[in-house]
Amino acid sequence: MMKELKFSIIIEASPQKVWDALWNQDSYSQWTSAFQQGSRYEGSLDEGSIVRMFDAGNNGMYNLVLVNKPFREMKLRHLGWLHNGAEDP
Numbered sequence: 001m002m003k004e005l006k007f008s009i010i011i012e013a014s015p016q017k018v019w020d021a022l023w024n025q026d027s028y029s030q031w032t033s034a035f036q037q038g039s040r041y042e043g044s045l046d047e048g049s050i051v052r053m054f055d056a057g058n059n060g061m062y063n064l065v066l067v068n069k070p071f072r073e074m075k076l077r078h079l080g081w082l083h084n085g086a087e088d089p
Contacts, residue, residue: 015071023074051076058085 011018021027021046032039038056047053047068054060063076080089 019071036042043073050079052082054085055080062087 002011006081021031023040028029028038029038036055039054039060041051041053043051045048045065045068047065049065050062051065052060052062060082062082065074066077067075080087082088
């Protein structure tokens with residue numbers, strides 16, 4: 001049987017400040033550097049748009065933006081991988 005773990009954290013910042021830190025293109029590269037140096041995204045985060053998320057080697061993934069409710073919710077659907085910038089569904 002697998003043991004279930006639950007974690008929580010209280011972030012003492014406004015929803016707008018957290019949202020901006022996560023999704024502003026400049027700060028996105030900063031927080032994602034904790035696990036992938038050189039991360040960036042290209043494209044729009046508007047609902048129905050495709051956003052491409054790259055590492056420093058121009059590899060990554062591309063996603064459909066399903067939901068973008070500013071300061072509240074972002075949902076992406078993974079569509080495929082990027083290898084040297086080329087899509088691989």
